[in-house]
Amino acid sequence: MTSVTEASTLSTAEAMRARRKARLAHSLNRAAATLQIVGLGWLGPLLRMAAGDSPRQQGRELWQQMGVPLTALMLFLAAWAWLAPQVNTSLGAIPGPAQVWEQVGVLHADHKAERAKEAAFYDRQAKRNAELLAKDPAAEVKTRPYAGKPTYLDQIVTSLKTVFTGFLLGALVAVPLGVACGLSRTVNAAMNPLIQIFKPVSPLAWLPLVTMVVSATVSSDNPTFEKSFLTSAITVTLCSLWPTLINTAVGVSSIDKDLMNVGKVLQLSGPTMVRRLVLPSALPYIFTGLRLSLGVGWMVLIAAEMLAQNPGLGKFVWDEFQNGSSSSLARIMVAVFTIGLIGFLLDRVMLAFQAAVSHTGTR
Amino acid sequence: MLSAAATLALTLGSAQAAPLDVEKDQLKLGFIKLTDMAPLAIAAEKGFFEDEGLSVTLEPQANWKVLLDRVISGELDGAHMLAGQPLGATIGFGTQANVVTAFSMDLNGNGITLSNEVWERMKPNLPKGPDGKPLHPIKADALKPVIAQYRAEGKPFTMGMVFPVSTHNYELRYWLAAGGINPGYYAPNDVSGQIQADALLSVTPPPQMPATLEAGTIFGYSVGEPWNQQAVMKGIGVPVITDTEIWKNNPEKVFGVTEGWAAKNPKTHLALVKALIRAAMWLDENDNANRAEAVKILAKSEYVGADAKVIANSMTGTFEYEKGDKRAVPDFNVFFRYNATYPFYSDAVWYLTQMRRWGQIAEAKPDSWYDETARKVYKPEIYLKAARLLVEEGKAKEADFPWASDGYKPLDEGFIDGIAYDGRKPNEYLTKLPIGLKGGQALQGGQLVGG
Numbered sequence: 001m002t003s004v005t006e007a008s009t010l011s012t013a014e015a016m017r018a019r020r021k022a023r024l025a026h027s028l029n030r031a032a033a034t035l036q037i038v039g040l041g042w043l044g045p046l047l048r049m050a051a052g053d054s055p056r057q058q059g060r061e062l063w064q065q066m067g068v069p070l071t072a073l074m075l076f077l078a079a080w081a082w083l084a085p086q087v088n089t090s091l092g093a094i095p096g097p098a099q100v101w102e103q104v105g106v107l108h109a110d111h112k113a114e115r116a117k118e119a120a121f122y123d124r125q126a127k128r129n130a131e132l133l134a135k136d137p138a139a140e141v142k143t144r145p146y147a148g149k150p151t152y153l154d155q156i157v158t159s160l161k162t163v164f165t166g167f168l169l170g171a172l173v174a175v176p177l178g179v180a181c182g183l184s185r186t187v188n189a190a191m192n193p194l195i196q197i198f199k200p201v202s203p204l205a206w207l208p209l210v211t212m213v214v215s216a217t218v219s220s221d222n223p224t225f226e227k228s229f230l231t232s233a234i235t236v237t238l239c240s241l242w243p244t245l246i247n248t249a250v251g252v253s254s255i256d257k258d259l260m261n262v263g264k265v266l267q268l269s270g271p272t273m274v275r276r277l278v279l280p281s282a283l284p285y286i287f288t289g290l291r292l293s294l295g296v297g298w299m300v301l302i303a304a305e306m307l308a309q310n311p312g313l314g315k316f317v318w319d320e321f322q323n324g325s326s327s328s329l330a331r332i333m334v335a336v337f338t339i340g341l342i343g344f345l346l347d348r349v350m351l352a353f354q355a356a357v358s359h360t361g362t363r
Numbered sequence: 364m365l366s367a368a369a370t371l372a373l374t375l376g377s378a379q380a381a382p383l384d385v386e387k388d389q390l391k392l393g394f395i396k397l398t399d400m401a402p403l404a405i406a407a408e409k410g411f412f413e414d415e416g417l418s419v420t421l422e423p424q425a426n427w428k429v430l431l432d433r434v435i436s437g438e439l440d441g442a443h444m445l446a447g448q449p450l451g452a453t454i455g456f457g458t459q460a461n462v463v464t465a466f467s468m469d470l471n472g473n474g475i476t477l478s479n480e481v482w483e484r485m486k487p488n489l490p491k492g493p494d495g496k497p498l499h500p501i502k503a504d505a506l507k508p509v510i511a512q513y514r515a516e517g518k519p520f521t522m523g524m525v526f527p528v529s530t531h532n533y534e535l536r537y538w539l540a541a542g543g544i545n546p547g548y549y550a551p552n553d554v555s556g557q558i559q560a561d562a563l564l565s566v567t568p569p570p571q572m573p574a575t576l577e578a579g580t581i582f583g584y585s586v587g588e589p590w591n592q593q594a595v596m597k598g599i600g601v602p603v604i605t606d607t608e609i610w611k612n613n614p615e616k617v618f619g620v621t622e623g624w625a626a627k628n629p630k631t632h633l634a635l636v637k638a639l640i641r642a643a644m645w646l647d648e649n650d651n652a653n654r655a656e657a658v659k660i661l662a663k664s665e666y667v668g669a670d671a672k673v674i675a676n677s678m679t680g681t682f683e684y685e686k687g688d689k690r691a692v693p694d695f696n697v698f699f700r701y702n703a704t705y706p707f708y709s710d711a712v713w714y715l716t717q718m719r720r721w722g723q724i725a726e727a728k729p730d731s732w733y734d735e736t737a738r739k740v741y742k743p744e745i746y747l748k749a750a751r752l753l754v755e756e757g758k759a760k761e762a763d764f765p766w767a768s769d770g771y772k773p774l775d776e777g778f779i780d781g782i783a784y785d786g787r788k789p790n791e792y793l794t795k796l797p798i799g800l801k802g803g804q805a806l807q808g809g810q811l812v813g814g
Contacts, residue, residue, distance in 0.1 A: 110664075144388055147420040149665035215436040227438050309425040319423055322396050322570035323668025324593060331664075350794075 024051055037109040037348075037355045042066035095330035100337070103330040111151040150311060159312035161300060162229060163346075166236025167297045171290060173237070174244035178289075179247070179274060182252025182282070187354065199242040203300040204307055206238050207231070211308060228310035232301060239300040243292035251285025252278055283357045291350035298343050312337055382416035383752075385631040387749060390417060393424045393442035396570060396633035397665050397676055398588040399469045399616050400443045401657055402698060404666045408640035414641075415634035421665070426568040427526040435460040435621060440628075443468060443637065444619035447528030447584055447714050449740045456528060456717075456723050457554075461622035465745035466636045467706045468616040468643075470697035472605040474591035474682070475538060477506075477583035478576055482601040482685070484509045496688060500608035500779055503542025510544060512562055513582070523567035523575060523584035527556060529796035530615050533717040534606045535585035537563065540798040541609075541780040549722040550806040556721065558809050576600050588677040588696070589617070595683050596673055602684050605692055611777025612694065612701055614710040625742075640704055641758060647699035654678050699763075706746055709786025711737035716789045720799035727803045735790045743770055743794045 028051060032044030043158055045062040077097050084094040095103075129141035150158065181188040214231050239358045255278060279286075305314025317335045320328045403421055406412050412419040421443040422439070424430040431448055433439045435458060439805045449462035457617045488505035489497040524532040527549070536546040539562055547560025557563050567575050584590075594600035606613055618639060625632050645653055658678050662671035676683060682692040697703045701760065711746045712733045718724045747766065753759035775784040782795050794801050803813045 121413075142388065142416070144418040147389065147418040149421075215432075215438075227436070307425075309423075310428060318425065318662065319396075319668065322423070323664055324570060324573070325662070325664070325668055325670045328668070 012328050034355075037352050072080065085291055089329070091324055091329050092326050095333060097328045099327075100333045103327060103334050106327070107152040107331065107334060111153050114151045117148055121146045121148075152316065152334075155311065155313050155316045156342070158229075159305065159314070160342070161309075162232045162312060163236055163294070163297050163301045164303075165229075165302065166233040167240050167290075167294050169233065170237040170240040170293060170297070171244055174241045174289070174293070175248055175286060178245045178248025178286070179278060179282075181249035182255075183274075183278065188249065189255070195242065198238075199246075201239075202303060203235050203239040206235055207304055207308055210234050210238070226311075228308070231308055232304050232310045232312065235304045236297040236301050240293035240297035243296060244286070244289035247285045247289025247292070248282060251282035251289075254285075255281050284354065287350070287354035287357055291347065291354055294350055295343065295345050298346055300338075302339055370602045380440060382414065383630045383632050384636045385416055386628045386670045387440070387616055387631045388417055389420075390440040390631070390635070391420045391422055391438070393422050393430045393439040395427065395443060396423050396669075397443075397590075398474075398661060398667060398678060398696060399698075400666065401646055401661060401678075402468055402618075402639050402642040403443055404660055405645055405657060406638040408660050409642065409645060411638040411641045412635075412644075415638045417638065423665075427529065429470060431458060431462075434462065434619065437621075437624075438777050440624060440631075441618060441620040444617050445526055445529045446614050446617050446710065447530065447533070447718070448526075449617060450620045450711055450714050450736065451528035451718070451723070451740045453740050454718070454724065454736060456718065461739070462619045463622050463625050463740055463742055464617040464619045464627075464706055465632065465742040465749070466618040466639050467614050467704050467710065468618055468639075468698070470612045470615060470701065470703045471605065471607040472615050472677070472696050473534060473587045474602045475535060475583065475585045475604050475606075475687070476572075476576070476600045476602045478579075478592045478600050479584050479598075480579075481506070481509055482603070485603075486510065497685075499604070499605045499684075499690070502779065503539050503544055505542075506539075507542055507544055507561075519563050520561070521563045521565065521581045523572055523581040523586070524564050525569050525586055526566060527554070527723065528714075528718070530606070530613070530714075531585040531587070532556075532564065533714065534609050534613070535719075536717070536721060538585075538604065538609050538779065540796070541778075543797070545798050546721070548800070548806050548811075551725045551807075553809075558806060573597060573599060589667065592673050592676040592683060593669065595686055597685065601686075604683070605695060607683055607692065607694055609779045610775075612697065612703075613714055614703075614707070617706065624743075629745075633743060633749050633752070636746060637753055640699075640746075640749060640753060643699040643704045644759065644763075647703075649696070651680060651693075654680075655750060655783070702765050702768075704746070705765055705768070706741040706743050707768070707772055707786075708734065708737040708741055708743075709772045709775075710783075711741045712786040713784060719789075720793060720796060722800055722806050725805060727790075730788060730790055734787075737770075741770070743768070 026216040028044070028048055031047065032041070035041055035043050042062060042065040045058040045065065049058045049062075081098070084096040086287070087094040125143060129143070132139045132141050177191070181191050209232050214227050214234065218225075218227055218230060259277055259281065260273075263277050268276065301312065302314040304310065305312040306318045307314075309318065310314055311333055317332055320331045320335070383623050389800065392403060394403055407419055407421055422432065422506065424439075424442070427445060427448065430439070430442050431444070431452065434442050434444075435452070444462075444464070446467070449464050452458055452460045452462045454618075485505050486497070488508060489501060492498045492635050513520045522535065524535050526532065539546045545559055545561045546564055547562070548558040549556045550558055555565075557565075565581070567584065569586050572581075572586050572590045573593050575581050576584060577597075583600070591602040595602065606615075618635070620632060646657055655675070658671050659676045661667045662669065667674060669714050677692070677695045680691060680693040680695060681689050683689045684694055694700075696804050715724070715733050715736060719728065747764065750759060750764045754761050754764075771786045775786075779786065780797070782792075784792055790802070793799065800806075800811070804811055
């Protein structure tokens with residue numbers, strides 16, 4: 001009797017341990033998948049090692065996930081440092097990694113100096129107003145915001161604001177239109193030629209038109225939005241519409257017919273059908289479209305800013321090109337890497353969203 | 364440095380009268396990255412705008428067209444402009460809009476640069492001084508045979524200038540025509556400005572001049588600093604002449620605002636002109652003593668952004684022609700001396716005569732029209748009001764301003780070809796010029812007709 005119970009408790013303890021291990025492995029795997037999406041896949045093997053998995057196997061995995069990319073990056077930096085000084089332009093040699101890194105420091109120092117100037121301006125203003133009030137308590141004093149140059153960080157923030165505004169506007173237009181195209185063959189046939197014609201248009205072709213329209217329609221006295229901001233954002237919208245529109249239409253039109261039939265049998269109203277059936281099943285497609293749109297939008301924005309001289313990273317690049325000083329090329333390279341990194345991060349954020357709604361985590 | 368500037372501004376601020384009650388105190392002003400935007404940068408950095416109760420953002424623009432369009436659309440409150448821009452806009456060449464100016468920003472400041480190859484071919488034709496260096500000013504006569512050679516080789520001789528109504532365009536045309544080279548005409552149905560041209564002029568934005576020259580798209584250009592000195596530094600071209608040798612102390616840039624803006628914001632306009640006059644005075648003070656500091660300011664990336672040593676070349680009174688051939692040009696950039704900041708009607712009329720000469724003004728106009736147009740655009744009364752306020756505040760000297768001027772300078776004989784200019788008689792002046800439209804002449808189908 002006792003032996004039986006002992007044996008059974010033993011076996012239950014072992015079973016418990018095995019279950020715990022299985023659960024741990026399962027949750028580790030899930031965590032690894034999530035990390036993979038966020039771009040921290042290399043943490044997975046480390047976690048598994050910590051959890052007691054075979055270090056050799058995990059070490060190989062770690063090398064694959066982290067060692068190889070890092071080595072490639074090192075090789076790239078070495079090649080760049082070696083090749084760059086050999087290309088001589090009229091602005092001096094192409095800067096290597098060291099000069100570019102130095103300019104990162106300079107830009108940061110610039111940013112801090114500008115902020116210090118701003119603080120000094122507010123101090124002066126406060127002092128001046130205090131003096132005025134001391135002389136005459138009824139004096140009218142004015143407080144004005146500081147009007148200095150936008151620093152590099154300001155330009156990054158401006159670009160991000162613009163791209164998201166344009167992108168969200170685009171999504172607001174593209175998703176409903178895409179749903180309509182996907183549900184109705186008539187709408188699809190009507191829209192198709194327009195989509196085919198406008199999709200391949202370069203953003204820069206829109207820019208003069210958008211600029212003129214915005215100038216004509218937006219009042220110049222204290223507008224809610226700066227004209228330059230609107231111009232850039234609308235240009236982004238016009239170019240980032242299409243991937244979302246097309247993907248949404250495809251996603252909606254490929255919904256399982258059985259589902260639709262169930263909806264019909266239940267006599268769901270149109271809006272309910274869309275909300276309960278169409279959108280959920282088309283979500284993965286929609287998000288794929290949105291992700292593509294954001295990527296396109298970011299690229300377009302930089303070009304638009306360069307051409308129209310609207311505030312943002314593109315303007316920074318163009319201004320530096322126009323400066324033609326000995327540090328201009330290095331600063332432009334800083335901007336190039338910044339643009340690349342931000343583009344990459346935006347893509348990752350969208351990917352995480354996409355994975356969250358599509359259950360498959362496909363990339 | 365920062366705190367010193369702050370305390371300086373404070374002491375200045377406390378010792379002054381209350382600023383004008385301006386209608387608009389947050390302004391955005393445009394500029395092109397050229398040395399002669401200096402008055403704007405100095406007024407911002409030295410706190411002159413702030414003293415007037417203005418908070419000013421300076422924004423570099425891509426090119427002159429964008430700059431003008433943004434002033435007209437109201438995105439910019441005002442801007443650093445080519446002297447020809449307010450005039451051109453007012454008479455409707457290009458964009459029609461009434462733009463006015465009450466402040467002339469500077470004198471001189473441009474040069475004409477030719478590519479190394481053209482210079483090598485041209486050099487043998489030049490008269491030399493006893494030191495073996497070419498005699499200055501270099502005339503375009505020496506370029507004429509070179510252009511003929513290029514044509515014989517089947518290469519059209521192309522040159523760059525910054526804008527159809529720019530000082531640089533008129534100076535380059537004046538220089539070429541004085542050497543017997545036809546720079547081409549404009550006509551109402553052909554605004555390329557290349558009708559009957561020996562040298563084909565086209566528009567290139569200033570900062571891209573050196574790169575375009577290097578690429579071989581153009582063989583020379585006429586542009587403001589630092590882009591002539593940049594060509595020497597990079598070893599891609601040779602500046603042959605500065606504009607003060609083409610026309611001594613010629614007016615160059617103005618500060619322009621639209622007529623509507625000026626009517627709506629008279630006090631703001633006045634405050635701006637006050638700050639700019641102070642900046643110009645600072646730039647020329649004590650025989651250019653402040654120029655070194657000005658160069659440091661202009662070299663910042665938010666202003667001109669070129670290397671300080673390139674900007675310093677012309678700002679501190681020397682100019683390098685051929686590599687190693689540095690000569691003193693003390694008046695290369697004049698910001699305040701010789702009444703540089705006063706908007707003379709005669710300056711406006713000269714630009715109008717050149718617009719007529721090259722066909723941008725297609726039909727003959729009476730002398731009275733030139734005077735009326737100048738008065739429509741140039742506003743010396745606002746300038747003098749601002750100057751009066753500065754004198755009253757003890758910030759300027761009574762003797763520095765031409766209070767009694769009727770807006771016309773006396774007979775000007777400072778041109779490279781010795782032709783005297785009297786702003787009161789534009790039509791008579793046009794008849795004296797060698798190449799160009801005169802009297803009732805017009806262009807039809809690429810031919811000169813009438814007369």
